[in-house]
Amino acid sequence: MKNFSKVIFTLYLEKLIKLMKSPKQFIEAAGFLYLQPYQWDSFDLDQDQEEEIVFLQEDILGREYILLNIINKNEQNFNLIQEKIQESYFNSHNSILYPSRPLKLLDLTGDSVPEILLFLNSGRYGAHLHVFEYKNRNLQRVLYIDEFKYPKYIFTDTNKNLIPEIIIKDVGVKYEYDKKTNSFIKIKEVETAYK
Numbered sequence: 001m002k003n004f005s006k007v008i009f010t011l012y013l014e015k016l017i018k019l020m021k022s023p024k025q026f027i028e029a030a031g032f033l034y035l036q037p038y039q040w041d042s043f044d045l046d047q048d049q050e051e052e053i054v055f056l057q058e059d060i061l062g063r064e065y066i067l068l069n070i071i072n073k074n075e076q077n078f079n080l081i082q083e084k085i086q087e088s089y090f091n092s093h094n095s096i097l098y099p100s101r102p103l104k105l106l107d108l109t110g111d112s113v114p115e116i117l118l119f120l121n122s123g124r125y126g127a128h129l130h131v132f133e134y135k136n137r138n139l140q141r142v143l144y145i146d147e148f149k150y151p152k153y154i155f156t157d158t159n160k161n162l163i164p165e166i167i168i169k170d171v172g173v174k175y176e177y178d179k180k181t182n183s184f185i186k187i188k189e190v191e192t193a194y195k
Ligand SMILES: [Ca+2]
Pocket: 043, 044, 045, 046, 047, 048, 049, 050, 051, 052
Protein backbone atom coordinates (compact mmCIF):
# COMPACT_ATOMS: atom_id res chain seq x y z
CA MET A 1 0.00 0.00 0.00
CA LYS A 2 2.81 2.37 0.91
CA ASN A 3 4.60 1.64 -2.36
CA PHE A 4 1.41 2.08 -4.30
CA SER A 5 0.77 5.54 -2.90
CA LYS A 6 4.42 6.40 -3.55
CA VAL A 7 3.87 5.56 -7.21
CA ILE A 8 0.68 7.64 -7.30
CA PHE A 9 2.50 10.57 -5.74
CA THR A 10 5.33 10.36 -8.27
CA LEU A 11 3.00 10.04 -11.25
CA TYR A 12 0.74 12.89 -10.17
CA LEU A 13 3.29 15.25 -8.67
CA GLU A 14 3.14 17.80 -11.47
CA LYS A 15 -0.63 17.71 -11.53
CA LEU A 16 -0.75 18.14 -7.76
CA ILE A 17 1.48 21.19 -8.04
CA LYS A 18 -0.69 22.62 -10.82
CA LEU A 19 -3.82 22.21 -8.68
CA MET A 20 -2.43 23.32 -5.32
CA LYS A 21 -3.69 26.53 -3.74
CA SER A 22 -1.18 26.83 -0.91
CA PRO A 23 1.96 25.16 0.48
CA LYS A 24 -0.10 23.89 3.43
CA GLN A 25 -2.54 22.16 1.09
CA PHE A 26 0.30 20.53 -0.84
CA ILE A 27 1.95 19.26 2.34
CA GLU A 28 -1.32 17.76 3.53
CA ALA A 29 -1.92 15.93 0.26
CA ALA A 30 1.72 14.89 -0.12
CA GLY A 31 1.86 13.76 3.50
CA PHE A 32 -1.18 11.59 3.01
CA LEU A 33 0.35 9.89 -0.03
CA TYR A 34 4.04 9.75 0.61
CA LEU A 35 5.94 12.59 2.24
CA GLN A 36 7.38 12.02 5.73
CA PRO A 37 8.22 14.94 8.05
CA TYR A 38 11.97 14.38 7.65
CA GLN A 39 11.69 14.69 3.86
CA TRP A 40 10.53 18.28 3.64
CA ASP A 41 10.91 21.78 5.04
CA SER A 42 9.92 25.27 3.97
CA PHE A 43 11.45 28.72 3.98
CA ASP A 44 11.44 31.86 1.83
CA LEU A 45 14.78 30.97 0.25
CA ASP A 46 14.78 33.66 -2.44
CA GLN A 47 13.39 36.45 -0.24
CA ASP A 48 10.34 37.21 -2.39
CA GLN A 49 7.95 37.03 0.60
CA GLU A 50 6.65 33.58 -0.44
CA GLU A 51 7.83 30.38 1.21
CA GLU A 52 9.29 27.67 -0.95
CA ILE A 53 8.70 24.00 -0.10
CA VAL A 54 11.85 21.90 -0.25
CA PHE A 55 11.40 18.14 -0.37
CA LEU A 56 13.30 14.99 -1.20
CA GLN A 57 11.91 12.20 -3.27
CA GLU A 58 13.23 8.70 -3.67
CA ASP A 59 13.49 6.77 -6.89
CA ILE A 60 10.34 4.66 -6.95
CA LEU A 61 11.92 1.76 -8.82
CA GLY A 62 15.16 1.40 -6.95
CA ARG A 63 17.87 3.31 -5.21
CA GLU A 64 19.25 4.93 -8.32
CA TYR A 65 18.80 8.57 -7.37
CA ILE A 66 17.27 11.17 -5.07
CA LEU A 67 15.35 14.14 -6.38
CA LEU A 68 15.76 17.46 -4.64
CA ASN A 69 12.55 19.38 -5.33
CA ILE A 70 11.63 22.98 -4.72
CA ILE A 71 8.12 24.29 -5.17
CA ASN A 72 8.27 27.97 -5.95
CA LYS A 73 5.38 30.39 -6.25
CA ASN A 74 5.60 32.43 -9.41
CA GLU A 75 2.87 35.09 -9.37
CA GLN A 76 -0.26 32.99 -8.78
CA ASN A 77 1.16 29.68 -10.01
CA PHE A 78 3.34 27.10 -8.32
CA ASN A 79 6.10 25.43 -10.24
CA LEU A 80 8.68 22.73 -9.60
CA ILE A 81 12.44 23.03 -9.73
CA GLN A 82 14.19 19.69 -9.65
CA GLU A 83 17.72 18.38 -9.28
CA LYS A 84 18.60 14.72 -9.66
CA ILE A 85 21.34 13.31 -7.46
CA GLN A 86 22.55 9.97 -8.77
CA GLU A 87 23.34 6.87 -6.73
CA SER A 88 21.91 8.16 -3.50
CA TYR A 89 19.67 7.28 -0.65
CA PHE A 90 18.84 8.85 2.69
CA ASN A 91 21.34 9.21 5.51
CA SER A 92 21.88 11.63 8.42
CA HIS A 93 24.29 14.32 9.70
CA ASN A 94 25.62 11.52 11.87
CA SER A 95 26.26 8.69 9.40
CA ILE A 96 25.36 5.94 11.83
CA LEU A 97 22.17 7.56 13.03
CA TYR A 98 18.94 5.80 12.24
CA PRO A 99 16.21 6.67 11.24
CA SER A 100 17.57 8.94 8.55
CA ARG A 101 17.46 12.72 8.61
CA PRO A 102 18.53 13.57 5.08
CA LEU A 103 17.47 17.23 4.89
CA LYS A 104 18.45 20.30 6.86
CA LEU A 105 18.00 24.01 6.13
CA LEU A 106 20.80 26.01 7.73
CA ASP A 107 22.48 29.31 6.95
CA LEU A 108 26.16 28.58 6.37
CA THR A 109 27.03 31.89 4.68
CA GLY A 110 25.87 34.47 7.22
CA ASP A 111 23.16 36.16 5.11
CA SER A 112 20.25 34.83 7.24
CA VAL A 113 19.01 32.75 4.30
CA PRO A 114 19.48 29.02 4.84
CA GLU A 115 21.30 26.77 2.43
CA ILE A 116 19.86 23.34 1.64
CA LEU A 117 21.93 20.57 3.21
CA LEU A 118 21.48 16.97 2.13
CA PHE A 119 22.98 13.95 3.87
CA LEU A 120 22.98 11.17 1.32
CA ASN A 121 24.61 7.81 1.14
CA SER A 122 25.91 6.18 -2.01
CA GLY A 123 26.41 2.67 -0.72
CA ARG A 124 29.46 2.77 1.52
CA TYR A 125 31.11 4.89 4.17
CA GLY A 126 28.13 6.87 5.38
CA ALA A 127 26.79 10.30 4.54
CA HIS A 128 28.05 12.61 1.86
CA LEU A 129 27.13 16.24 2.42
CA HIS A 130 25.66 18.22 -0.46
CA VAL A 131 25.08 21.94 0.09
CA PHE A 132 22.77 23.72 -2.34
CA GLU A 133 21.93 27.36 -2.69
CA TYR A 134 18.62 28.51 -4.17
CA LYS A 135 18.78 31.93 -5.78
CA ASN A 136 16.96 33.61 -8.69
CA ARG A 137 14.92 30.42 -9.24
CA ASN A 138 18.11 28.55 -9.72
CA LEU A 139 19.53 25.67 -7.70
CA GLN A 140 23.26 25.44 -7.41
CA ARG A 141 25.43 23.01 -5.52
CA VAL A 142 28.02 25.09 -3.64
CA LEU A 143 29.74 22.37 -1.63
CA TYR A 144 30.14 18.61 -1.75
CA ILE A 145 31.96 16.60 0.91
CA ASP A 146 32.44 12.91 0.20
CA GLU A 147 35.90 12.00 1.43
CA PHE A 148 35.31 10.81 5.00
CA LYS A 149 34.31 7.39 6.30
CA TYR A 150 31.12 7.43 8.37
CA PRO A 151 31.45 11.14 9.15
CA LYS A 152 29.57 12.99 11.82
CA TYR A 153 28.97 16.57 10.73
CA ILE A 154 28.66 19.27 13.39
CA PHE A 155 27.63 22.86 12.71
CA THR A 156 29.05 25.25 15.28
CA ASP A 157 30.42 28.78 15.22
CA THR A 158 33.76 28.02 16.88
CA ASN A 159 35.50 31.21 15.71
CA LYS A 160 32.64 33.50 16.79
CA ASN A 161 32.09 35.28 13.45
CA LEU A 162 28.35 34.48 13.60
CA ILE A 163 28.59 31.88 10.80
CA PRO A 164 28.66 28.18 11.69
CA GLU A 165 31.53 26.08 10.40
CA ILE A 166 31.10 22.53 9.19
CA ILE A 167 33.14 20.34 11.48
CA ILE A 168 33.93 16.71 10.73
CA LYS A 169 33.95 15.25 14.21
CA ASP A 170 37.04 13.32 15.35
CA VAL A 171 38.86 14.03 12.08
CA GLY A 172 40.29 17.49 12.76
CA VAL A 173 38.92 19.03 9.59
CA LYS A 174 36.49 21.89 9.20
CA TYR A 175 34.99 23.87 6.35
CA GLU A 176 34.51 27.58 6.67
CA TYR A 177 32.64 29.95 4.39
CA ASP A 178 34.83 32.70 2.92
CA LYS A 179 32.94 35.85 1.99
CA LYS A 180 35.64 37.24 -0.30
CA THR A 181 35.72 34.25 -2.61
CA ASN A 182 32.10 33.18 -1.94
CA SER A 183 33.26 29.62 -1.36
CA PHE A 184 33.98 27.14 1.41
CA ILE A 185 37.55 26.64 2.50
CA LYS A 186 38.78 23.38 3.96
CA ILE A 187 40.87 23.86 7.08
CA LYS A 188 42.94 21.12 8.71
CA GLU A 189 43.29 21.59 12.43
CA VAL A 190 46.57 20.40 13.93
CA GLU A 191 44.88 19.33 17.14
CA THR A 192 42.22 16.67 16.98
CA ALA A 193 39.77 19.15 18.40
CA TYR A 194 35.99 19.00 18.52
CA LYS A 195 35.71 15.60 20.05
CA1 LIG B 1 10.36 32.69 -1.94
